[in-house]
Ligand code: HEM
């Protein structure tokens with residue numbers, strides 16, 4: 196027994212040392228001590244100009260982290276349209292999220308001591324926390340020290356982002372490899388308490404469902420009728436509707452109360468309540484906003500650790516849209 200002991204720590208060290216080991220909340224303390232307040236004021240300024248800053252930035256962070264890790268690869272542009280952002284799913288990535296990071300990066304870089312010291316990936320992580328606070332959600336300390344990636348491929352997107360037609364099994368299978376549990380999945384889905392969706396992302400649920408009424412039976416009928424009004428059959432593809440009809444501008448637990456009433460916009464939302472495995476978590480978050488906020492902060496902190504690059508695996512991009 197004793198003789199085995201030395202092997203375990205060594206073995207575990209190589210296999211289990213998490214890649215986020217070097218993230219720290221005070222990472223820029225010496226190199227750019229005011230990084231957070233500079234980012235916050237740039238984000239606040241953007242938010243005051245347009246509300247979409249908030250949902251667009253929050254969603255951008257999710258997409259960044261799920262595809263090749265939180266390395267701002269989602270922001271890279273390519274001359275031949277082969278980057279992550281060129282994936283058809285990009286329609287959902289409102290330009291405001293990109294603008295927010297670019298503006299905050301410019302604000303940081305305008306301070307001489309900070310110039311080219313703060314990564315785009317970290318700025319996106321900070322901006323995400325800031326938009327959550329600006330819309331009434333919880334504040335939290337953001338772990339920092341991510342480097343920016345050099346690779347971005349359209350083809351990586353399809354297999355890494357969940358679709359709105361996913362049910363719990365597929366959602367779980369996509370979150371688990373990132374160390375995210377069902378509780379994390381339910382909490383993070385609460386991000387749909389703000390923001391917008393294009394009609395095409397749920398039109399099957401209101402027009403083409405395999406049921407007599409053609410409407411998904413897990414959908415609240417009154418809500419389905421309202422959705423049909425807002426999204427008529429030949430709707431302009433640019434039309435986008437609020438995902439949380441209750442309190443669309445506020446980051447709160449209304450999303451879960453909606454699910455209890457069959458008002459989850461996507462199959463992937465409603466499935467969290469339909470499936471007995473996660474229903475109780477939805478009920479807890481619906482009845483206790485504090486419980487939701489705590490779980491959300493824990494989950495988004497874990498999300499921010501996904502595939503983090505350090506050392507030679509990355510760089511601090513000078514321009515968030517281009518590798519150095
Ligand atoms: C659980 C699986 C998820 C699925 C299937 C999903 C799917 C979608 C879809 C289809 C849209 C609408 C896009 C459009 O038509 O414009 C959307 C919007 C959004 N999603 Fe998710 N999402 C998921 C999880 C998340 C997570 C984890 C976050 C963040 C933590 C997030 C944040 C957002 C936000 C904020 C919007 C609104 C974007 C805007 O208004 O610009 N989603 N999501």
Ligand SMILES: *[C@@H]1O[C@H](CO)[C@@H](O)[C@H](O)[C@H]1NC(C)=O
Pocket residue numbers: 273275277
């Ligand atoms: C697009 O550009 C990238 C980077 O320059 C290159 O690696 C890739 O092969 C190009 N793809 C096509 C289809 O031209």
Ligand SMILES: *[C@@H]1O[C@H](CO)[C@@H](O)[C@H](O)[C@H]1NC(C)=O
Pocket residue numbers: 483485486489
């Ligand atoms: C709500 O959740 C918080 C955090 O988990 C917990 O401390 C509190 O006791 C809960 N409140 C109620 C009324 O259950």
Ligand SMILES: CC(=O)N[C@H]1CO[C@H](CO)[C@@H](O)[C@@H]1O
Pocket residue numbers: 280281282283285286
């Ligand atoms: C906003 C944006 O970048 N839209 C692009 C999304 O992807 C399609 C095709 O992949 C492009 O045609 C759009 O310009």
